[in-house]
Amino acid sequence: MDIKGSKKLYVGLIFVVALFGIVVIRSGMLSKTQISNANQAVAVKAMQVVTRDTPINSEFVGQVKAKSEVKVMSKVSGNVVAKMANGGDNVYKGQPLFQIDNKQYRSAINSARATLNKSQAYRNSKCSARG
Numbered sequence: 001m002d003i004k005g006s007k008k009l010y011v012g013l014i015f016v017v018a019l020f021g022i023v024v025i026r027s028g029m030l031s032k033t034q035i036s037n038a039n040q041a042v043a044v045k046a047m048q049v050v051t052r053d054t055p056i057n058s059e060f061v062g063q064v065k066a067k068s069e070v071k072v073m074s075k076v077s078g079n080v081v082a083k084m085a086n087g088g089d090n091v092y093k094g095q096p097l098f099q100i101d102n103k104q105y106r107s108a109i110n111s112a113r114a115t116l117n118k119s120q121a122y123r124n125s126k127c128s129a130r131g
Helices: 003-027 032-038 103-130
Strands: 080-083 098-100
Touching: none
Parallel strands: none
Antiparallel strands: 080 098
16 A cells, blocks of 8 residues: 555545534534433323222123022922012022912812712712612
């Protein structure tokens, strides 16, 4: 490398460094105004801390089945007119759960009594006719 080339290189480097320095000074990168802006207070929103219970709600898709399930069936048929226990209630042996309409059963009893009375009257009339 010759001396003229080295001088040109040094002059070029000095020129680039000087140009860079001018750009930095002009842009204000090192000015105190930007440094003081960084030290300014920032507005912050504050809240009062309160202790309280937080409700935990969970929603799931599915079905829940009881551990032991009992099927309730009546020994007679008919319309239910009163319900004395609700689903999920504790029930005990002998406790009435439903009341069934008894009109059809009363009618059947009355019909059977009438047939019995008719049969007894017929038998009595036969017996008195023989004697």
